[in-house]
Amino acid sequence: MRPKRNFTGVVLVLFLLAVTLGGCGKNTAGQVETPRVPVEVAPVKRGNIAQLARVTGIVQAGATVQVMAASAGKIKSVLVDVGDKVSRGQVIAELENSDLEARLQQAKANLEQARLGLDQADARVKQAEVKAELDETNLKRTQALFEQGAASQQQLDAARTAAAVSQEDLAVARAALAAAQAQVAAAEAAVRQAEVALENTYIKAPVSGEVAARLLEPGALAQGAVVTLVTSGERQVEIGVTEQDVNYLQPGREVTVEVPAAAESLKGRVASVSPAADELSRLFKVEVSLVNAKPAVRPGMAATVIYTTRQVKNALLVPKNAVIKRGAQDVVYTVVEGKAAGRVVTTGIADDKNVEIVKGLTDQDSIIVKGQDFVSEGQPVEVVNGGAGA
Incomplete structure (x- = not known):
């Protein structure tokens, strides 16, 4: 960020100096010479770009899992009791079969x-x-x-x-x-x-954890949860995502999780995605397991889950700050015969640094990447970084 402030200061000083000198003299035609604004230009580049989404949630310790039968039937036996430790895939109950x-x-x-x-x-x-x-x-x-x-x-x-x-x-x-x-x-x-059909009569633990409740007994119909499991100590973050993003978060996908209070940025893995949106919020519940979370990451802390949504390969890319809003239009400036020339562009996805240009530029163009905030259409400019205008 420091180089950008230095460049802005230089631009202001040179601009005021040019105005002062321009006011003191006239050109041969008797007109005041328009000052030139110093700018830097760079070529439009091609590259891959991915749009990131950021959703905030709360760190939780472990997760509660309601274990249900995969098919209807009468319970033959329940093989675990409250407090038992179970492993993922372990048979915890059986239906009549x-x-x-x-x-x-x-x-x-x-x-x-x-x-x-x-x-x-x-x-x-x-x-x-x-x-x-x-x-x-x-x-x-x-x-x-x-x-x-x-x-x-x-x-x-x-x-x-x-x-x-x-x-x-x-x-x-x-x-x-x-x-x-x-x-x-x-x-x-x-x-x-x-x-x-026979395999579905064996009710297995979907995760490793501890039996928190035994809800049904032998002889009862397997309607609802049979037991409740609590995963042991694994940190998780629960977030709500929109219908536009839910399909980007399949179980098993790796994401980035930032926990500002613990000054931690760590890996997360999507553990589960709710099959339907909440009726009130219209958001889908997503559980993200934290991989190798340190003790400093405590339950109740705010966490931001970061994941990639749309991706474009071999896209036309320009720095985000090179695109200027002019009313309802997005504009970038090029240099034509020593003057700033605006080009209306259509933008696509963006990341932290760059934005995709869908229409309005080619990979043969160069654009103003510094000083663009101080120019307007037809403004005389001076390229100060050795670049050449179109």
């Missing part, structure tokens, strides 16, 4: 039967192929003998009939093979469905 186990065994038996049928159909196809090949060879041999007068018409007709029948039998065998393959595929799908 004897009927599903039987269904899985039946599905596996059907699959074995289907595979046996497939093997038989494949064998029949191979036999039919051999028979068809032999009958075709016999037909060709009989045809040759008939042409030599060594075989009768009746023998030729019989060979032709046998070859035709063999081809029909082969077609039937191949159709049966295709049907058997379809049966195997359907049986495999049935097994997978039965396995998933």
Whole structure:
């Protein structure tokens, strides 16, 4: 920031000096010479740019997780008690599932039967192929003998009939093979469905933590949470994001978290995203786990979660401060024949330093990057950094 203040001071001094000297003399035409404003120019560059979003939340210690069954059913057993430590993926309860186990065994038996049928159909196809090949060879041999007068018409007709029948039998065998393959595929799908249904009867801990409450007992219907888990000591930040940003925050994505009170900037990872927005705020709740948070990061501290939203590669980029607001328009200044020339531009996304130019400039242009606040259209300027105007 110090170089920018020095440049601004230089601009003011040179501008006032130019005005003073200009007022003391006239040019040969008898007119007061317009002072030149010193400026610096730089070429428009191409590069990648990413727009950052910043959302403030509060640091929390751990998280409360309501563990629910993935399917409806009656609870067979609850395998944990209040105070127990559990690991992610550990089975903590089980639903009645004897009927599903039987269904899985039946599905596996059907699959074995289907595979046996497939093997038989494949064998029949191979036999039919051999028979068809032999009958075709016999037909060709009989045809040759008939042409030599060594075989009768009746023998030729019989060979032709046998070859035709063999081809029909082969077609039937191949159709049966295709049907058997379809049966195997359907049986495999049935097994997978039965396995998933059975797997859903085992209620597993989605995170590691401690059992804070045991809410349902054996014999009850699995409606609502079965147990409540509290994660142990992991720092998290809860934020609310808009519908425009929620899809940029998928679980597992890494973000940056700044905690000013602790003078910490650390990594975070999206732990969970609510499936629906809050009815009042219209914001989506997002839980961000802090990675390797130091003891100085305490619950209750304000934290800012920073994440990338839109990204553009090979964009036209200019410094943010080079773009000047002129009414409702965004303008940058170039230098044409020693004078400032405004160019109306359309901007895109921006980061901390640069802004994307969507329309109004090319990568062959150079623009004023210092002194632009002191010029107007047609203002004589002097390039003081060795750059050349357009």
